[in-house]
Amino acid sequence: MAAHRKPRQRSFSGNTARTAATLALAGAATATGFDGTGHAEPNLTPAQVKAKVDQLYQEAEAATEKYNGAKEKTEATEQRLNSLRDRAARTEERLNVAREALGSVAASQYRSGGLDPALQLVLSDDPDQYLDGAAFAERAGHRQAGAVARVRKQLREIEQLRGAARVELTSLKAQQAQLQRRKRTVTGKLGAARRLLARLGAEDRARFGASGAGGPGTDRASRDATGARDGLQAPGSATVGAPNSRAAAAVAYAYSKLGSPYVWGATGPDSFDCSGLTQAAYRAAGLSLPRTTYTQINAGRRVSRAELLPGDLVFFYSGITHVGIYIGDGRMIHAPNPSAPVRVAPLDEMPYAGATRVL
Template structure:
């Protein structure tokens, strides 16, 4: 029989060394791109940056309009709350007068030889206690009954007004929290857009129409309607108020875009249209999604100067039509109030407010 040799045992340490070397080589291949998965993401082109920035501006404008709506509702809640507080203060003055009348009755009774115990209770620090006591009313004379009725009414009115004021305060607190959320969304989107634009050269920004927001940065549409001709609308407005709104918009060409602004020196999109019609003596709501319902809807083919034109599915942008397919609008923080084609953005509808 042949001699059986014992198999030679492998050196464990050498195996670990070879494994480590394999991992190291694999890592090196990955790092140098040999594995096909280690390439860094390519830098976005100027056009890709523009597309991202446009999307950010659109998202910021949606949040801006929500901010504008919340701000309007907060202001209304604050006004209602102040009105309720004023009414409560006047009621408290009348309550004091009614209690003084009861005091006069009590003084007369005291001079005549005795103070009705019920009147003493009436003048106590806790007047609510006697209001539910029918025995007091039965014992009191007609003069006291009338005074008690006045006190009862004023107390109930004051409590109702205070309750309504508490409701308005809760609404105001909620609106302010909503304002803060929308403000943070807007500023976050705009800051991200600013950082993206900062990666481009000045030449790239100018070529893409994404300048720093100065008045010299205009699109080719602006060249067709120069800023130096504010009194020359493209077509005749249908009435004097529409003409006044269009003329105001022309006068504001070149004004900076500032989110939440309603003029006279800076605007967001709905702030510009609201200010234009305010100058014409017409009151418009603050937000795009409210302005579209402020007048009669018109088809795109029926547009006349002064009509409001709206864009995107969420009705997040608005301009004022000036004729020949052109509008004046406040685009975004990178561009001032300008003339632009209506077909520059996804058309959502139009409204004629006068």
Template sequence: MAAHRKPRQRSLGTGKVRTAATIALAGAATATVFDGTGHAEPQLSTAQVKAKVDKLYEEAEAATEKYNGAKERAGKAAKRVGTLQDEVARKEERLNSARDALGSIAASQYRSGGLDPALQLALSDDPDQYLEGAAFAERAGSRQAAAVQRVRHQLREIEQLRGAAHVELASLKSRQAELKRHKKTITGKLDSARQLLGRLSDEERARFGATGGSTVGGGSGGSDSVSVGSGDRASRSSARDLADPAAPAGSVAAPNSRAAAAVSYAYGKLGAPYVWGATGPDAFDCSGLSQAAYRAAGIALPRTTYAQINAGSRVSRSELQPGDLVFFYSGISHVGIYVGNGQMIHAPNSNAPVRLAPIDEMPFAGATRVA
């Protein structure tokens, strides 16, 4: 008899079994990840958090400028709609008066009976008087025809105005939808920045320039705000000192009175909170601050950074003078007011108030002189 051989056990180290074990382990790991119990994302260093937050703020500010532009366009569209609607109402009032007059003429003719003119002449006791009356009636008829023509013209005008108002209303709705999209982008970027900053201690945040006493607000009313803490109160105190007419020691004089007025206004707003979409007097975004400063100097600037850079004459970095507007990033999404000695005053982002800063802290994109 042939000896019964015991089946040889395959070692776990062989290829097929090893592959099966690998697949099983991979499946278990995948299941763990899908169950939400996977490894936490790697801890970022302070420098990595700073880089990510700075990028988010840059993107949020670019969206803010788009929001500001859309808001400006929506305001203009709403104003045009109001003007057109007022004009339609005025023309409808005049049309109703003209219609009433025509109605009176028609009623009078109906009451007169409308006899054939030849028969009226034959029955008249005074043919000469009748002929004079007929001539008058003919002239009255001409005036009536002209009145009818005016009514028709007014109707056409009103229809044209209503059509234009309809187009403007469609434009306004489009702008409002655009505002909503930009607002969503802004709040999303700022929420992400807040979450990243929440990983850091106050000391770490202060290390890369975030104000220790400020917290990034939620922006419930369509804007993002910064609550003023002890650090901001100290900044406001120093701002009052800097706003003194004597100006800070070592400051460079502005080239003219308007530039000086804009710079003085900016110094007076140091410590004011950043609120996206705000133009003062108590809170600002970057282009809102530059617009408000020059408004105080008697110069009307456009609302957005994209328009402000073209509002005056371009100057090179080496030609900068106090009062010049300095712009940053390739998308021209940030602006500050140059105050001399390589410094500017600007509204940085939702985690810092209006402050004095070197123009080297961001990628320089150009400068404009508006005064």
């Protein structure tokens, strides 16, 4: 009988030791993710924190626009599903009425002698299967045959509606799962930004909040916002020169919302994300805009930067992930990010991508 030997313990040496060390370092690096449990990252200067937070805000906004698009699609699917269910319910009501009518005729014939096939239809547990029997068509009279044909049609319509509803329900569940994934992405990036900002002292945080998304023109933006909140005329009479009355109304609405907080996914009336503000502004002007930046850019005629007029939608970043409302003089009103409210800002604050005039 072979002796049972205790397995030899292998020591870490050479390549094995180096591999273990590499894995340990990789784990330490991973610990600096969005859960905030690790602190392997070296101390950052306020400028470095600001740059990282700006990047996280941009990534969060891109994720927010994808979330908004997924939410819009989910809501449309829910509406289609509810419509299908309503149609199926109405068809079932008509079916019940038709079956009751057939039952009355059958009962009358039964009293006069004999069980009419129509009564068998009413009493059947599976009327559709019964209708498929060729014997029924041969025995039913002309009048009952027409009624049976209507019942058959309604049964098939109900089955088609139920099948379409099942497809929509499956699609809805997938879209809801995607919506939750996008929500986690947004909240994760915003949470990481908050943790970075928490590293700063009160003075640096205040300075970062004053500069918003970063860029020149902050003092002028602050004066504009203060003037609007105090009920003064919009600086430079921005609505003058708008291409139409609706554009002017949208600009006026945007001015009325200066100082409102940024909340991702919000469309007003008290808080907004960037595309939520532009959508609300044109909704107040009587026009319906799509929900997301990458659909809003196609909601009108493209215009060059040299052609900009108050009310034009101005877009930023290569992925078209941010939007504002142009007010003239190289400035816009936009909802920047959670660190800054709705405000006036120069177009050069972010990488300019294009503009659209809503018609």
